[in-house]
Amino acid sequence: MYGIINKSIEELVKENFGETKWDAIKKSSGVEIDFFISNEPYDDAITFKLAVAISSELNVPVSSVLEMFGEWWVLRTAKEKYGALLLAGGNDLKGFLLNLPVFHNRIMLMYPKLTPPEFKLDNINERSMDIQYFSEREGLQPFVKGLLIGLGKMFNTPVSIEISKSDQCDDHFDIFKISW
Ligand code: HEM
Incomplete structure (x- = not known):
């Protein structure tokens, strides 16, 4: 994943838990990179190692780390660093979600080596x-769940989310039933 992701994780930890905690997490993760460069792609394993190290240092499940990061990504990183892109995504929660399937297309212009998520909508x-x-x-x-909760907060529209798996055995995907 692009360095911006790892950088955002670093900022989340430093701001909420302090520099010393980040140093400990970095050390126990075994990741030996001093500075993450936003527009450089890194191995996904680095991001997962950081998430696992945060989980053990903070004594919370990895799923909670990912969910917390999803909210942080929307409410802090995206809002502060990509404000115009977020604004262009929609004027309210429903408008933004309707646009979600094509949202990362624009991001690919900025980050051409992106491996983006894919979203499709149903039962609108x-x-x-x-x-x-x-x-x-x-x-x-859990990251997606946190992102959706963050979007709800951004639009002052609290959401509830139910997650299930598709029952089509030939096609594996998750279904986020979101209501507001
Ligand atoms: C301006 C806002 C955003 C930017 C700049 C952005 C950018 C990125 C970047 C750089 C990655 C890493 C992928 C890679 O490097 O290969 C990523 C992944 C991802 N993004 Fe976004 N994103 C934004 C907003 C959102 C929103 C609102 C959602 C809502 C659901 C979302 C969902 C995801 C997911 C789920 C992934 C993980 C990739 C996967 O599932 O395989 N992103 N995004």
Whole structure:
């Protein structure tokens, strides 16, 4: 994943838990990179190693780390560093979610080596929809949950989310039933 992801994780830890905690996490993760460069791609394993080290240093499940990071990504990193892109995504939660399937297309212009998530929408209603999430990576469902909660907060529209797996055996994806 691009360095901006790892950098954002570093900022989350430093701001909420302090520099010393970050130093300990970095050490126990075994990641030997001093500075993450935003627009340079890094091995996914680095991001996962950091998440696991945060989980053991803070004594919380990896899923909670990923969910916390999802909220942080939207409410801090995206808002502060990519404000215009976020604004262009929609004026309210529903508008933003309707746009989600094509959202990373623009990001690929900035980060051409991106391996983006894929989203498809189903059962779209006034105050709910099903978001299908496809990824080449394993285990990022809690990250998506945190991202959606963050989007709800950004638009002052609290959300509730139910996650299930598709029952089509030939096609594996997760379904986020979101309502607001
Ligand atoms: C301006 C805002 C955003 C930017 C700049 C951005 C950028 C990125 C980048 C750089 C990655 C790493 C992928 C790679 O390096 O190969 C990524 C991954 C991802 N993004 Fe975004 N993103 C943004 C907003 C969102 C939002 C609002 C969602 C909402 C659900 C989202 C969902 C994801 C997911 C789930 C992944 C993990 C990739 C996977 O599932 O395989 N992103 N994004």
